[in-house]
Amino acid sequence: MRLLLIVLWAIGSSLVGLGQSVSEIAPSVVADTLNTKEFSQKLVRNESKPYMMWQVKHVSEFIARFNHEALPGGKKFTDSSRMEYPRDMYLRRLFNEDDVRFKRTRLGLSSLYSQQVDEFINTVTTHDIKISSQSPIEAVSKLRVIHHHLTDTLVVKLRKYYTADSASYWQIVQVKRPQVLRDSQSAACDGLEKQQDLPPNSHEVNFLPLLRGLSDYRSFCPFMNSDSRLNKDWQCTEAALRNGTLHIESVVSTTIYIPIGTEWQLELNEFLYEKENSGWLISNLIQLAHK
Amino acid sequence: MPKLYYILFLLIASFHLQAQPDLNKERLAEFKILTEQRVNDLQEYITQIGNKSLPIEQRQIAIDLAVDLFEKDYEVNGKRRSPYIQVSRRNGMVEAIPVRAYFNNLLGVKFDKVEITYYDAAAVSDFEKGTDGNYHATATYFQQFKGFDNSGKMIYGSRDRKDIRVTGKSMAVYKNLGKEDLKIFFGDVTVRETIPIKGY
Incomplete structure (x- = not known):
């Protein structure tokens, strides 16, 4: 009988765990950190510079921006911010702007690469192409x-x-x-x-x-x-x-x-500059048929 | 009677299996906040370690506390390894050293005064599940470091970006509630100079 009671108590404990919500658990988890008041020693913290916000710091952040799902700093898009940063403009900011292939010739002509990028941005925007979270990177x-x-x-x-x-x-x-x-x-x-x-x-x-x-x-x-x-x-x-x-x-x-559909592949490199166009950026757009 | 116990055992086992599900998005978001707080702790400790006006004992305690934030040494092939910190300078110098050695170097810097500045909160990537059952994220923050001589002249300065590999290890923190949860530890770190500061 005693064993039976122990078993029933164990089932009850499991049910308490199942019923616990995130908000009930989270404060004690968050409190499990340093009491900074006791230890603080003139830690100087300044406001982030604009490039620190705009720099693409992680590949997952690059994917979220490519998919037009997140603003710099990880915030989700709202209807108004979507208007402010239309996808084509947002995509263009993911290319390394210092790439010499983006510079126009003396006659004002754009390079073949630049035309390819225009075509790519147009295709991605028109067909709403996104990078899957399980993309074979x-x-x-x-x-x-x-x-x-x-x-x-x-x-x-x-x-x-x-x-x-x-x-x-x-x-x-x-x-x-x-x-x-x-x-x-x-x-x-x-x-x-x-x-x-x-x-x-x-x-x-x-x-x-x-x-x-x-x-x-x-x-x-x-x-x-x-x-x-x-x-x-x-x-x-x-x-x-x-x-x-x-x-x-x-x-x-x-x-x-990162493959984009069956025709394109993005080559990303990290550009650590103190300017907004920095971090993980597209250093080359590869058309797979011509690879 | 043994059959009854067998059925009850199966029942308990099934409840425990259900009580340890994959962590949902809301819970992982909570751990993003915890990671930011852990980064704040690390920044506090680094400030302490670099502060030459503090007693050496206090700065050494700060090293111990900073090292405690990192994954414990693990044994592979009979060797104990700790996470690495890899420092890359714009002049091409790249050096990868164990975490404690990095903090000891900071303790022994030759400057008479050190000034470290941080910028807002760290940017933490989404947590991804690994095949080890742990969850993995990356925390990134910017830091400005200036070293001065005894006349107050700046003799070294740089602004760096630090990327820290964060591991959420599955632990029975709320074991009494039958709840699996995560404990946050830091792993390997890359420190990359974004700009050398003029004036030295």
Whole structure:
């Protein structure tokens, strides 16, 4: 009987948890932080400069702006702000305005690229094309490496994958060996490595989780798609990493590729300037048929 | 009688499964606010660490408190690793160091006086679910750093953008209520110089 009562109490506890609303839980969660009054020491905080608001700080923010869903700072569009920032104008602000291809020729003609961008903006606006939240995004990361005192660049291509339960992760799909690696050694994954999925936002911190992971495991195997392991470039780089002759120092840059329908691909790079047209911007518009 | 217990066990198990659903948008929005507050905490600690007028003990406590905001060291291949902070300067210098080493460097800066300025609240991206069951976001804020010599002349200055990887780890914070919730930890950070400040 006592056991039966314990069991019934346990069911009751579960039901209390189910009935708890967000607003009931949230204040205590939010209070679980530093009591700043006790610790405060002349923290100086200024109002944000306009470029800090307008700078496209995250790829998810880029997607929200491309889809005409969010204002700078993450606020949702209202009917009046939609009128103030029509989609075509908003899209144009996502291109790197310093791209020399946007400059008109002496005769006042626009470049082929500029015409392509006009056509793209017109197509996206007319057909209300949006980037899906589960778009197959790819990234190319350049890592600074040292091999026998020589510095070089290792290029790694990654792809973002999505699981059925709406989780996502990054995985390496290609490794391009640095030129300093002349020996053609071979290597293979033994298949026993525990797969290490890179967090879905690794690209926002220059794939530092990958940098740490490569340092920990001294192998690409845990971070690699199994289909990509036959590649000769990977085998050579993997062998040098394992025998300790190749040291990965830092991540120099990351470029993102987002497909738009079946015809276009956007190349994004980060432009860190103190002006409104900065952050993750379109550095190239690639027409896939001509790629 | 054993059959009754078996049925009751299945009932409890099913209630517990229902009590740990994916976090909804409203709850994740609450954790965005918590992340902003955690960033404020970090900024407070960084200000303390850089403040040369404070006793060294207090600044060292600030380092411990700042490090506590980050993911605990985890063990891989028998090694303990902590999150990295990668600093990139406009002159091309890129350096990735563990979190504590970064704060220790700030403690030992050669300037006689340091002035750190922040700008409004951090911008926090939407939380995304990872395959580890945790939720991941990125918090971004801008910081201005100025270093002065004993005559009050500025000898170093830069404005940086900091991006912090934020992990919401699923934890039974409200275990007594049968409720799964998240605990916020910081992970890897990139510090990128947006502009060197003139005057030095």
